[in-house]
Amino acid sequence: MIDMPFNPVERAEETERLVMQGGQRKYYRFRAAPYYGGIATADAVGCCFLCAFCWNYFKIITPQKYGKFYTPREVSGRLLGIARKRRFRLCRITGCEPILGESSMVHIVKVITGVLEKERALRFVLETNGLFLGLQPDFISRLKVPKLSVRVAVKGWDEPSFRHITGADEKYFEYPLLGLKRMIEEGLDAWPAVMWDTFGESGIQKLKTRLVDMGIDSDIEIEGLEKYPYVLENIVSRKVEILDRPGRP
Ligand code: SF4
Numbered sequence: 001m002i003d004m005p006f007n008p009v010e011r012a013e014e015t016e017r018l019v020m021q022g023g024q025r026k027y028y029r030f031r032a033a034p035y036y037g038g039i040a041t042a043d044a045v046g047c048c049f050l051c052a053f054c055w056n057y058f059k060i061i062t063p064q065k066y067g068k069f070y071t072p073r074e075v076s077g078r079l080l081g082i083a084r085k086r087r088f089r090l091c092r093i094t095g096c097e098p099i100l101g102e103s104s105m106v107h108i109v110k111v112i113t114g115v116l117e118k119e120r121a122l123r124f125v126l127e128t129n130g131l132f133l134g135l136q137p138d139f140i141s142r143l144k145v146p147k148l149s150v151r152v153a154v155k156g157w158d159e160p161s162f163r164h165i166t167g168a169d170e171k172y173f174e175y176p177l178l179g180l181k182r183m184i185e186e187g188l189d190a191w192p193a194v195m196w197d198t199f200g201e202s203g204i205q206k207l208k209t210r211l212v213d214m215g216i217d218s219d220i221e222i223e224g225l226e227k228y229p230y231v232l233e234n235i236v237s238r239k240v241e242i243l244d245r246p247g248r249p
Contacts, residue, residue, distance in 0.1 A: 038089075047062070050167040076111050140188070
């Protein structure tokens with residue numbers, strides 16, 4: 001059991017020790033995924049949050065049990081192979097938080113540049129919870145890579161909702177937004193994404209207000225909950241409210 005709320009920075013340090021080894025990171029799958037109209041996807045393990053609705057919950061709790069270590073070159077090679085075979089224009093890493101500290105940051109930048117330098121027609125979508133981009137602004141300069149887009153999955157519309165959804169101490173709520181703000185200011189292609197089923201229209205409006213108050217001018221991408229049975233069980237046990245989205249089963 002993980003006591004909540006936890007310090008996500010300490011959790012990141014512990015997780016990075018488990019999922020990084022000599023510049024290699026743990027991955028458990030490489031695949032062609034249907035999202036964004038088709039995207040070459042590498043699934044890694046390990047995160048500093050523990051979101052109630054995480055579709056990779058078990059691999060997030062015990063990343064040491066899953067996957068094996070790959071070098072950045074092996075990961076970019078796998079992604080390139082899938083993208084070329086399927087004629088995709090996009091690549092990503094998912095199932096994890098790619099940035100947990102210095103070692104994982106070095107790894108992900110090598111993966112991204114390894115893909116984009118070999119195949120100029122491709123775009124890389126970096127999916128992140130954004131925590132370390134707010135905590136360590138120097139990381140942002142390393143993401144100034146042509147054809148890189150950064151999607152920041154925002155986990156709450158205020159401090160209490162962030163704590164409730166992620167299990168992390170609420171004082172870390174603003175860091176992903178600060179990282180997003182700085183990326184936009186520095187000209188990176190970056191935007192926020194939220195889960196409609198936990199935010200609802202009211203949460204989205206509150207986040208929009210918060211973004212405007214912080215000087216962040218961006219559209220918000222809306223995603224829907226993957227209603228796997230274990231996801232629904234976790235949500236019930238964590239007492240997170242799931243809203244009915246009009247027009248969606
Ligand atoms: S931030 Fe993403 S990977 Fe991490 S626990 Fe939340 S949903 Fe899962």
